[in-house]
Amino acid sequence: xxxxxxxxxxxxxxxxxxxxxxxxxxxxxxxxxxxxxxxxxxxxxxxxxxxxxxxxxxxxxxxxxxxxxxxxxxxxxxxxxxxxxxxxxxxxxxxxxxxxxxxxxxxxxxxxxxxxxxxxxxxxxxxxxxxxxxxxxxxxxxxxxxxxxxxxxxxxxxxxxxxxxxxxxxxxxxxxxxxxxxxxxxxxxxxxxxxxxxxxxxxxxxxxxxxxxxxxxxxxxxxxxxxxxxxxxxxxxxxxxxxxxxxxxxxxxxxxxxxxxxxxxxxxxx
Ligand SMILES: C[S@@+](CC[C@H](N)C(=O)[O-])C[C@H]1O[C@@H](n2cnc3c(N)ncnc32)[C@H](O)[C@@H]1O
Numbered sequence: 001x002x003x004x005x006x007x008x009x010x011x012x013x014x015x016x017x018x019x020x021x022x023x024x025x026x027x028x029x030x031x032x033x034x035x036x037x038x039x040x041x042x043x044x045x046x047x048x049x050x051x052x053x054x055x056x057x058x059x060x061x062x063x064x065x066x067x068x069x070x071x072x073x074x075x076x077x078x079x080x081x082x083x084x085x086x087x088x089x090x091x092x093x094x095x096x097x098x099x100x101x102x103x104x105x106x107x108x109x110x111x112x113x114x115x116x117x118x119x120x121x122x123x124x125x126x127x128x129x130x131x132x133x134x135x136x137x138x139x140x141x142x143x144x145x146x147x148x149x150x151x152x153x154x155x156x157x158x159x160x161x162x163x164x165x166x167x168x169x170x171x172x173x174x175x176x177x178x179x180x181x182x183x184x185x186x187x188x189x190x191x192x193x194x195x196x197x198x199x200x201x202x203x204x205x206x207x208x209x210x211x212x213x214x215x216x217x218x219x220x221x222x223x224x225x226x227x228x229x230x231x232x233x234x235x236x237x238x239x240x241x242x243x244x245x246x247x248x249x250x251x252x253x254x255x256x257x258x259x260x261x262x263x264x265x266x267x268x269x270x
Contacts, residue, residue, distance in 0.1 A: 006199055008208065008219045012123040015217035016079040024214075025059035026085055032118050034248035036149065039264035042241055043113060043145050044069050050112035053139065055100045055132075056120030060086035063093050066115065076100070100124070101131040109141045116148040119262055122220040126206070129221060133235035140269040146237060147266050149245070153207055153222040155261045160212045162189035185215050192216040225257055228265060237267035 015021055031037045049070050054062050057075030059082055067073050067090070075090075076098040077083050086095045098105060100116065101124065114136045121132055136146050151157060166182040169175045189212070196210040199219050205227035211220045223231070229239050242251045244260045251263060 006196065008123075008125050008199060009128070011196060011199075012218045012220075013079065015214045016123075017081045018214075018217075019081075021214055021217075022059060022079075022081050022085050025061065025082065026089065028059070028061050029064070030061070031065075032149075033245040035243045035245040035262075035264040036117065038243050038248035039147055039149075039241065039266055040065060042243075042266055043147055047113040047145065051110060053103075053106070053111045053114045055114065055116040055136075056118075056123075057086050057095060058082050058118070058120075060089040060093070060095075062115060062117050063090045063095075067093060070113075074106075101128050101135065103135040103139050106139045108138055109144075110139050112141055112144050114140055114144070114146050116146075119149050119151055119220070121148050122151050122211075122222070123218060124221070125208070126221060129231070130235070133231060133237070137236050137269055142269060144269050145240070145266060146269070147264070149262050149264045150228055151211070151220060151222045151262045152257055152260050153205065153224045153227070154257050155222075156259065157212065157261045158207070158222055159202075159209065162186055162193050162212075162216060188215040188217075190216075225251065225253070225255075225263060228263070232265070232267045236269065238270055239265060240268045241266040 051072040052066050052070050054066055054075040057063060057077050063075050075086060075093060075095045078099040080097055083095055083097045121129060124132055164182055164186050167178060169178060193210055193216040196219050199208055200210060201208040205224050207222045209222055210216055211218050225242060232239050243249060243264045244251050245262045246260055
């Protein structure tokens with residue numbers, strides 16, 4: 001990406017492959033939130049010992065969660081640096097370098113469950129998102145499940161701006177180090193935010209927006225619950241369950257979703 005040229009895909013690809021980003025995902029273990037746990041528990045019994053595709057596997061946090069459900073497991077990521085980190089963390093697992101928009105390496109109906117965790121699908125633009133949904137639908141068996149999470153257009157994270165994030169410590173060395181890191185992070189966030197907000201495109205049901213993650217280093221798609229359900233329906237899915245990231249509880253269609261940062265969706269291919 002040259003100076004002055006802004007492109008969502010190029011911005012996000014560059015953010016994922018940075019050493020700090022890969023390192024952050026290597027350190028990330030366990031559930032991201034109660035909603036992820038509830039959604040995985042909802043699907044686990046139905047897909048036990050059946051084929052699973054884990055898209056945007058990152059450094060393998062979800063590999064540790066999904067392989068105990070089935071050893072017929074493939075993880076994919078379009079960031080080579082993440083693929084390497086994941087292979088190093090899970091030497092016995094099948095991890096491939098692949099873009100979710102093109103799953104032609106897999107035949108129709110290959111998987112019982114496809115997962116795209118931690119809002120990874122939001123890092124693809126709207127046209128790409130439709131391609132992902134089509135491809136996931138194609139590689140799923142009839143009755144198969146797609147589990148993914150996506151940022152809420154009406155949630156508290158939408159439209160955030162850079163601010164100083166700092167955790168106090170009584171240890172003077174730690175305190176100094178944290179202060180330095182916080183100031184660096186704020187400066188980087190402010191720079192990225194100034195530059196990438198040119199791509200912001202807010203609409204009532206969806207939006208493209210610079211997001212706080214990785215020092216405002218990524219630009220993502222936000223969707224309302226009803227817009228996401230429409231997209232799933234257009235791709236041939238039936239939405240089976242939507243849960244909140246905050247407490248893992250099911251979210252009703254007419255609920256006030258302003259406190260929910262992201263939703264976990266379980267959709268079924270009929
Ligand atoms: C937010 S990280 C989540 C990593 C991991 N799933 C986790 O929860 O720890 C998103 C990951 O999705 C990957 N990703 C984003 N778009 C992708 C695409 N179109 N195809 C494959 N991987 C993608 C990124 O490289 C990154 O590793």
